[in-house]
Amino acid sequence: MRARTLFIVLALTGLSSAPSVLSAQMPRPRNHTENWAREHRVAAADGGENAMCTTCHTRSFCVSCHDGASKPTFHSTNYVSRHAEDALTRETDCASCHQAQAFCVQCHRTQGAARTGDPRAAYHDAQSDWPMVHGRVARRSIETCTSCHQQVDCLKCHSPNGYARVNPHPAGLDLGRMQSANAALCRRCHVSGPPSAP
Amino acid sequence: MMRLAPTRAAPALVLLALAAAAPLAAQSVRVHSTTTARYVQLRPILYSADSGAYLPQAVQAAAPVTQDFEVNAWGFGTAGLRAYGLLRFRGSLGSDIVWPRYGDHFDALAVYLEYEHSSYRLRLGRQQKASALGWYGFDGLSASWRPFPRVRVEAYGGRGLARGYLEPVNSKALAALDPFTPAKGTYLLGASLFAAPSATTTFSAIYQREVLTDESGLVSERVALDGSFGIGSRLMLTGSTDFDLATNEWGKARAGASLQLARWASAQGEVFQYRPTLDMTTIWGVFGPQSHWGYTGSLRFVPGRAFSLWGSYTLRRYEPDEGPTPFGYNLPDSSQEVAGGARIRVGPAQLDGSYRLQLEYGGKQSGGDATLSYVPDQGWRLGLRGTAFQRDGEFRVADGTVYGAGFEARGRLFGRFDVRADVMRFMQRKQERLPATLAGLDWNQTRATIAVDWTFGTNPDRQGGSR
Numbered sequence: 001m002r003a004r005t006l007f008i009v010l011a012l013t014g015l016s017s018a019p020s021v022l023s024a025q026m027p028r029p030r031n032h033t034e035n036w037a038r039e040h041r042v043a044a045a046d047g048g049e050n051a052m053c054t055t056c057h058t059r060s061f062c063v064s065c066h067d068g069a070s071k072p073t074f075h076s077t078n079y080v081s082r083h084a085e086d087a088l089t090r091e092t093d094c095a096s097c098h099q100a101q102a103f104c105v106q107c108h109r110t111q112g113a114a115r116t117g118d119p120r121a122a123y124h125d126a127q128s129d130w131p132m133v134h135g136r137v138a139r140r141s142i143e144t145c146t147s148c149h150q151q152v153d154c155l156k157c158h159s160p161n162g163y164a165r166v167n168p169h170p171a172g173l174d175l176g177r178m179q180s181a182n183a184a185l186c187r188r189c190h191v192s193g194p195p196s197a198p
Numbered sequence: 199m200m201r202l203a204p205t206r207a208a209p210a211l212v213l214l215a216l217a218a219a220a221p222l223a224a225q226s227v228r229v230h231s232t233t234t235a236r237y238v239q240l241r242p243i244l245y246s247a248d249s250g251a252y253l254p255q256a257v258q259a260a261a262p263v264t265q266d267f268e269v270n271a272w273g274f275g276t277a278g279l280r281a282y283g284l285l286r287f288r289g290s291l292g293s294d295i296v297w298p299r300y301g302d303h304f305d306a307l308a309v310y311l312e313y314e315h316s317s318y319r320l321r322l323g324r325q326q327k328a329s330a331l332g333w334y335g336f337d338g339l340s341a342s343w344r345p346f347p348r349v350r351v352e353a354y355g356g357r358g359l360a361r362g363y364l365e366p367v368n369s370k371a372l373a374a375l376d377p378f379t380p381a382k383g384t385y386l387l388g389a390s391l392f393a394a395p396s397a398t399t400t401f402s403a404i405y406q407r408e409v410l411t412d413e414s415g416l417v418s419e420r421v422a423l424d425g426s427f428g429i430g431s432r433l434m435l436t437g438s439t440d441f442d443l444a445t446n447e448w449g450k451a452r453a454g455a456s457l458q459l460a461r462w463a464s465a466q467g468e469v470f471q472y473r474p475t476l477d478m479t480t481i482w483g484v485f486g487p488q489s490h491w492g493y494t495g496s497l498r499f500v501p502g503r504a505f506s507l508w509g510s511y512t513l514r515r516y517e518p519d520e521g522p523t524p525f526g527y528n529l530p531d532s533s534q535e536v537a538g539g540a541r542i543r544v545g546p547a548q549l550d551g552s553y554r555l556q557l558e559y560g561g562k563q564s565g566g567d568a569t570l571s572y573v574p575d576q577g578w579r580l581g582l583r584g585t586a587f588q589r590d591g592e593f594r595v596a597d598g599t600v601y602g603a604g605f606e607a608r609g610r611l612f613g614r615f616d617v618r619a620d621v622m623r624f625m626q627r628k629q630e631r632l633p634a635t636l637a638g639l640d641w642n643q644t645r646a647t648i649a650v651d652w653t654f655g656t657n658p659d660r661q662g663g664s665r
Contacts, residue, residue, distance in 0.1 A: 074236075074647070076620075076647075077236070077604075077621075077645045077646065078567075078622060080238060081587070084563070085556060085589075089514065089535065089556065090474075095332075095475065096333045096361065096362065097362050098362045099360055099361060099362040099372070100362075102298055102299055102363055102372070102375055103362070106298045106375070107297075107298050110240070136529050139486055139487055140488050140490065140517070141560070142476075142482050143474050150378075151378045151482070154485075155481070158485075168485045168486075169484055169485075169486065173484065174445065177446055178483070178484065181415065181419075181444045181445075181478065182414075182417070184380070184410075184414060184415050185415070185481065185484070188378060188481060
């Protein structure tokens with residue numbers, strides 16, 4: 001049924017008649033270099049309708065990127081194999097577009113690359129001491145941890161109600177400020193304790 | 199059929215009604231359609247208690263299909279009134295596995311009514327706010343005012359949506375993924391100032407606050423500054439930073455310079471700090487995540503249309519390790535990245551190549567890509583692709599090298615349809631340094647993508663989705 005609905009939508013799209021688009025080809029200006037998408041804002045900021053942009057572009061051309069939503073695009077075909085490099089170095093802020101639990105964890109679980117609190121450390125390069133040293137890595141790259149682990153995984157040890165009751169708060173963290181901002185966050189571990197994994 | 203919970207159904211129906219009704223009443227409607235189908239093979243791994251290792255399983259495939267409609271409608275009898283919608287439909291064709299989010303068959307990414315006056319603008323509906331703070335969605339109202347040319351003041355607010363998901367943080371969809379999602383939704387409120395005092399100078403400031411709907415707590419409260427300053431025609435300085443008022447910590451920051459050395463050469467340098475953006479709907483912030491600093495420089499040479507060359511170097515500095523553990527395990531305090539690439543063009547033939555190497559903290563990674571293309575003037579592009587990469591340490595692709603080969607094509611069909619397609623086959627060659635039980639992942643698999651863009655309706659000058 002779902003596939004049929006999708007097929008109907010696609011078929012309607014393809015069959016609907018529509019006027020053809022303007023196909024006039026204009027020479028590309030010299031300043032429209034490879035970096036132009038990034039650099040054009042300075043030129044465009046020089047006066048809106050009076051800028052040189054309007055010589056060739058109507059306002060709706062700008063609208064198609066700027067005044068609408070920032071249209072999400074797909075990474076290249078190869079990116080699913082190579083995204084780890086960008087994700088680890090934070091070359092881009094993945095979380096700006098991808099919710100970790102929905103995108104990272106779901107797929108990594110499908111692949112078997114995500115664990116849910118199992119202390120066996122085989123995936124972490126079979127480092128038998130991983131539970132003892134992971135904290136330093138986690139503080140540096142906690143977003144990498146969250147691409148496989150859920151909050152409940154950490155709280156199995158890092159909670160007053162967990163197995164080991166290991167305090168995760170580093171020295172210097174302004175806990176009072178955080179508590180006054182959102183006390184429910186504190187209660188999540190200190191009162192209710194970790195819930196069961198789904 | 200897709201089943202919507204009541205809390206999701208109401209706003210979704212309102213947005214759909216807006217999206218459907220507005221174009222009907224408009225005199226001018228332009229629709230941009232993007233259909234994207236992908237075929238992705240994945241090879242899951244399974245932990246074997248007997249061998250104490252993860253072993254590769256049989257290849258499985260996902261075939262996600264996405265249909266996007268971007269609708270612009272105007273001509274309602276009131277100058278400046280416009281309806282905008284960006285709607286996404288998702289589905290899977292014969293998949294063995296579920297691709298992320300493809301169980302959710304519809305999303306209204308943005309749907310709003312807009313009234314634009316010469317000095318102000320109002321928007322009502324689902325919107326996305328992109329700024330130095332990142333990308334946030336909300337259902338509500340935004341109002342911007344231009345008191346002077348090149349100056350814009352904006353205020354916005356409404357029901358907040360989860361970052362990267364476009365559902366309220368307390369939605370059932372998110373609760374199903376994580377039992378720790380908040381019970382209450384959020385309100386998002388913000389204000390921003392943008393100014394462009396000269397042709398080469400821009401400045402923006404933004405304040406944004408997210409609170410739980412019952413006002414029991416703060417989710418985030420941040421400010422950010424962003425600016426660029428041009429000196430002459432050759433030097434451009436840029437910078438941005440943000441500060442988390444809820445945790446009293448600096449977030450991300452960047453300061454950079456771009457210098458046009460000559461007509462055929464340019465250089466860029468940047469200093470940056472990275473700290474993850476973690477709001478108070480999760481516990482991750484109380485683990486004290488550290489920031490890291492980075493320094494990067496790049497050079498680009500474009501001596502002519504036939505040849506270009508670029509290279510870059512990045513050094514990241516992490517907060518120092520406290521010392522060896524009882525197990526004698528130390529963490530490197532830095533990582534380095536070297537990358538480079540070139541393009542050679544002879545007639546309609548074009549060769550693109552790039553290489554990237556990362557060392558130290560986080561594992562070693564190295565990979566290169568090459569594409570040999572035939573690019574005639576008619577806008578077509580046909581190419582052969584090759585790739586190879588290695589990854590050691592975390593997220594390794596076992597002990598060996600993955601090679602890939604495939605082709606790509608893009609062009610315009612019937613003067614209207616922009617078509618892009620590519621397919622890659624990956625083959626792993628193991629180096630057998632590790633025992634078979636520790637070989638880990640097996641990356642022999644195939645990937646393919648085909649996408650079709652077309653625009654119809656009232657269309658001023660848009661040629662295709664890539665412009």
